[in-house]
Amino acid sequence: MESKANFRLAMKERLARMGENDRRVESQILVRELKKYIDEKQPRSIGIYIPFKDEPNIRPLIEWLLEKKCTVSMPHVQKADMHFVHIRTLGDIGTSVMGTPESREDERVNERSMDIILVPGRAFTKEGNRMGRGNGGYDRWIQEQRKRNTETKFIGVCFDCQLVQEVPVEAHDEKVDAVRTPSKLCIVY
Numbered sequence: 001m002e003s004k005a006n007f008r009l010a011m012k013e014r015l016a017r018m019g020e021n022d023r024r025v026e027s028q029i030l031v032r033e034l035k036k037y038i039d040e041k042q043p044r045s046i047g048i049y050i051p052f053k054d055e056p057n058i059r060p061l062i063e064w065l066l067e068k069k070c071t072v073s074m075p076h077v078q079k080a081d082m083h084f085v086h087i088r089t090l091g092d093i094g095t096s097v098m099g100t101p102e103s104r105e106d107e108r109v110n111e112r113s114m115d116i117i118l119v120p121g122r123a124f125t126k127e128g129n130r131m132g133r134g135n136g137g138y139d140r141w142i143q144e145q146r147k148r149n150t151e152t153k154f155i156g157v158c159f160d161c162q163l164v165q166e167v168p169v170e171a172h173d174e175k176v177d178a179v180r181t182p183s184k185l186c187i188v189y
Helices: 004-016 020-041 059-067 137-148
Strands: 045-047 071-078 081-087 093-095 101-103 116-119 153-157 178-180 185-187
Touching (some): 020 116, 059 071, 071 101
Parallel strands (some): 045 071, 116 153, 153 178
Antiparallel strands (some): 178 185
């Protein structure tokens, strides 16, 4: 198995080769499928992420969740600490000094009450292994969240090309409970 750095670079290149039309269509399908999944589960509190350009565009899903009056929150990172803060509109989202999406609100959500967390990643396996961007923020947060609420479900969200056979895994890497691509739902739990 190749190193994590090489694997991330290969996935970054794979995503860069993806055409804009394919990216748009897969994002639309993914949002439709996530809506079905969420409607079935009926979560009260859901954690989302704001997509980077090379990630599936889930902004329409976020708008839909806000319209449904779900408690919606997103990650906020301070140094090595990640926690989730409420968002009430997409207008609550700005950009941090590091250039990453960030909520303009600072009201922390009660993480014990979170039902579903949508988790981005560079790559996932159907067994729930995840390769992130390399800072370990989600891995640390997922590990702590599993102690706070054993019922929280972590759903990896990615394009079809990001579902791979194998990713390099270390002891601190956390699995997700399911992976949703435009064409597949891989349930791990």
